[in-house]
Amino acid sequence: MKKIRVMVVGYGNVGRGVIKALAANEDMELAGIVSRSPERVRRAVELPVLPVEAVGEWQQAFRPDIAILCGGSKNDLPEQGPTLVNCVSTVDSFDNHSCIPQYFERMDAAGRAAGQVAVISTGWDPGIFSLERVLANAFIPGSRAYGFYGLTGKGGLSMGHSDALRTIPGVRDARQYTHAVESAVDRVRAGENPEFEPGDMHTRECFVVLDAGADPAAVEAAIKSMPGYFAPYRTTVHFVSQDELDTRYRGFPHDGCVVAAGVTGGEHAATVEYRCKWESNPEATANVLVAHARAAVRLKAEGKTGAFTILDIPPAYFSTHSRADLLKKFM
Ligand SMILES: NC(=O)c1ccc[n+]([C@@H]2O[C@H](COP(=O)([O-])OP(=O)(O)OC[C@H]3O[C@@H](n4cnc5c(N)ncnc54)[C@H](OP(=O)(O)O)[C@@H]3O)[C@@H](O)[C@H]2O)c1
Structure with a gap:
């Protein structure tokens, strides 16, 4: 089975949670971490880390299928989201509820133009709630x-x-x-x-x-x-x-x-x-993000582009179970 290569963008509470969550999902692997402060991250973990702005370098070194954006909603995601979705499909937990419609529009336009999928505003709230x-x-x-x-x-x-x-x-x-x-x-x-x-x-x-x-x-x-x-x-x-x-x-x-x-x-x-x-709120959020990364990769494989929320994705896309298993054991 070819594993889904996940790049983690930003090393904070949620970023650390995503790295732990990936280890618990057999169909996924950590491709690498990108950060605005790579030296800080290298001091904290022995994992491949590159500067977020070194796009060509991380594209070549990490070959990500999907990037999970773990930056803050106030300043990081509105800037990083539309930029990064030009290069790779993304999943994020943008949680500024009143600004979600505008953020959706920006990610949708950028994702469609680049032929990428952008799953936005997921986690537990916004997200499952x-x-x-x-x-x-x-x-x-x-x-x-x-x-x-x-x-x-x-x-x-x-x-x-x-x-x-x-x-x-x-x-x-x-x-x-x-x-x-x-x-x-x-x-x-x-x-x-x-x-x-x-x-x-x-x-x-x-x-x-x-x-x-x-x-x-x-x-x-x-x-x-x-x-x-x-x-x-x-x-x-x-x-x-x-x-x-x-x-x-x-x-x-x-x-x-x-x-x-x-x-x-x-x-x-x-x-x-x-x-x-x-x-642990950030670890829980991270697990939801990782399941959405699986769904985003499946949407992209179907030729879909643009922005999606949890409301737009069939629940079976989050699961590692086959359709037969879902029908037999989960219905
Ligand atoms: N939807 C939901 O249910 C839900 C739930 C929880 C959280 N969230 C969202 O998740 C976002 C991220 O939360 P978080 O707790 O992971 O935030 P955080 O720990 O403050 O990290 C945010 C970013 O700040 C940078 N950073 C972290 N620690 C740093 C340090 N010591 N020095 C310098 N830079 C540092 C990292 O980016 P760089 O590595 O690039 O520097 C990191 O990606 C929140 O803003 C919130 O919007 C959503």
Whole structure:
């Protein structure tokens, strides 16, 4: 069996997760890593690494069938995605929900022009949760699908909100855990289809290490009044030492569910729920990306080009199982 040669673009949390995930998929192999900081990556791993801009060099050395783009959604993917899809088919986890239509258009045009496939915005949300929202709404017409995050006691680590905390003067380090509001989940399960404000669905818990001499009251006030990120939410702030943050609050746990409820036949209650629980959010995202890489290679082999999302891909394309096996064991 010829293995699918996967190039990893960007070596961060998700990039490291993709490398581990590839080792667990027998039909795939790591072709190499490209990075904007190859020296940093070479110091961390003994794997082939080339500069991302050395296109001819990595094309020749790695001969990738597909590139998994592991850069950040805010600045990296909008720049790297349309450039790289000129040279190789791509899969990414662009997660800036409100900008997905524009990003899709750009990747679609670039992919079609280059004869490449670009699978965009996959992972768990956007990604599997997007698919579940669409299915739930289609199967229970008129229902609304709600996403809740942090249903475990510990909550889910939000990287974006943790980054936002670290921008506040006086904050040396910080992590933010999101908690779902249980009563809100219950209202959705009861089929109320309620109108929620963001703060009705989730609360935010912050663990903050202060700079020496920083004023805790001022930092807490700055956090709680931060528009968008914390002001709309019930937010609690705990000040901890760097040691405590590093030992008690390490890793990247996250979890969540999609819930939709309504009625069938005009009167009978109907609920759809889909739940994910990850001890490592970037590793989970990486596994979803790798399955989409398999699908992208299959789409390309059929002569398809342009952008695709999880909504456009037959689920059988993600699987290593044969059609006969899928019909026999998974139906
Ligand atoms: N759809 C979903 O469900 C989902 C879930 C989780 C994450 N995501 C997305 O995945 C993206 C990547 O997440 P991540 O946690 O992997 O981000 P990250 O660790 O910050 O890495 C992003 C990029 O920054 C560079 N980098 C990482 N560590 C560095 C360091 N120490 N020094 C210098 N550069 C460094 C790497 O690029 P270079 O190697 O080129 O320098 C890397 O690809 C997020 O922005 C998010 O959009 C999506």
